[in-house]
Amino acid sequence: MEQALKPISTRLVVNRRGSTVWDVQAEAERYAVKVGRPVPATDEHPGHPWTSLAPAREALILQRLQTFAVYGTWVYGTWNAQPWHAGTDLYELWGPHRSGEINIPFDLAPALACATKLAALHDRNWIHGDIQPAHFIIGSDGGATVIDLALAQGGSLPGELDLPYPGCLVHYESPEISRSVLEKGTATPTTASDVYGFGASLFMSATGWRHVEYPDDAPRSVQRKAVAAVPHRPVTVPGMFGKLIEAMLSPAPGDRPTSAEVCSVLAHAMGSAAR
Template identity: 65%
Template sequence: MADAAPYEIPTSVLETLAPSARRLVLNRRGSTVWDVETRHGRFAAKLGYPIKATSEWEGQEWTALAPGREGAILQHLNRKHVSYGDWEHGTWNVQPWHRGNSLYDLWQPHRAEGASPEPDLGEALSCAEAVAALHATGWAHGDIQPAHLIISHGGTALIDLALAQGGAIPAAYDFSYRGCLVHYESPEISRSVLETGTATPTLAADVYALGASLFISATGLRHVAYPDDAGRKDQRQAIVDGPHQPVNVHGVLGKLIEAMLSPDPADRPTSAEVCKELSSGR
């Protein structure tokens, strides 16, 4: 359910950006995102605010901190043209806009009826390289999903790092990790969230999420089957109980996805090994 009206970009941020145009991209559950055109380029402006409790979900405070946390992480990773701060309802950040198509959108033709799910290995490699580049810095993303893999002619941008873990975070912007979009959670993440309410993002869990992202983008199937109307607790329990769905993707990619979806983190390839396998299979 979207909010009745989106939050406008705070005046102080607008004065700095001096936009020539702006477009609403997202307005739901604790986050409003604007696509902003300026004389210095195109930027994403993200606003975070608390989620109010409804009959469908509990209230959440962490969403108000997420843009500030992401901004701090991006600066820690030496990403250029990133700023962040506080506003009356939470935190905000501004970062360069990434042009391209999400992995799921790009691979839509492979999900058409009668199509053979054999996506381009070069596109899969580009996604794996983006994940491996982040892992090489010592950070786990914690929220890998097809919508966060933006593919263009220049490669893949791995976006939305608000839940990442791997270095110091300013205490004012930090919060506990409570899992991610469940369609891409690994069994150990789902198990920890069910048992304790929180989990720790890991490189191995990222590899699982990348495998689940490649699988659903190629086939339209979630890595584990559960009813569309299942609650998050039931979804997570299905992931813990397993097994994952049969990987009906042909060739090198199918074999690799199978390995990436191993229930045992120790049995999964690293992101660097995923890159190596995809490179050799091209």
């Protein structure tokens, strides 16, 4: 990896359960470098051998989407390198709203930029499968990039990387995904489950609350039981934006708007606010 990129500087960004991410500055380009390894089983969590293959899987998906990525192997798994995307996310942008520092309507332009990227992914028949606020990067120009596609579904991949979908971060998981993972150990993500995850991301970014209440230190199975069975928290966000989040968090997948409809509602809400 070092021979391929010839880094000038490196900065550790993430080091957690099966994944390490580095910000790598090379002579001409800046890269996000991800290194995967298996997660051993503990009393609280099952092991995750698939995390060792996640970087290679993501790189192949990015290549399918005509985005630059390279990958390779190391003794414990795989790694990839892809373009670094500088920016922030909705949770950070809307921090002043949650703290009460400002009392003005939400700037929905960043949300629309994220929704547009999700709709474009769906238009190409890909499902992200791991929607959360940190997986949309909003640049200084106001545009957004969707990242962390290791769990995406939609195109053919080599057999060793065609992994069963394990579910995603439960804070943003839809009821049907949680229910299936509890019952079968895997699930089939859909555009509707992506929309639910985006709605839960908007709700968390706007309010600071998870979509469903459960103890912070609860095991993942307990979290999923809550998501599968407990109604989501009341949506207290006012106006058309709040009604959109409510619809996105519908327990029935068929009642949720499509990602394209989410874009339309956000654009309309922005136009109404400007008048």
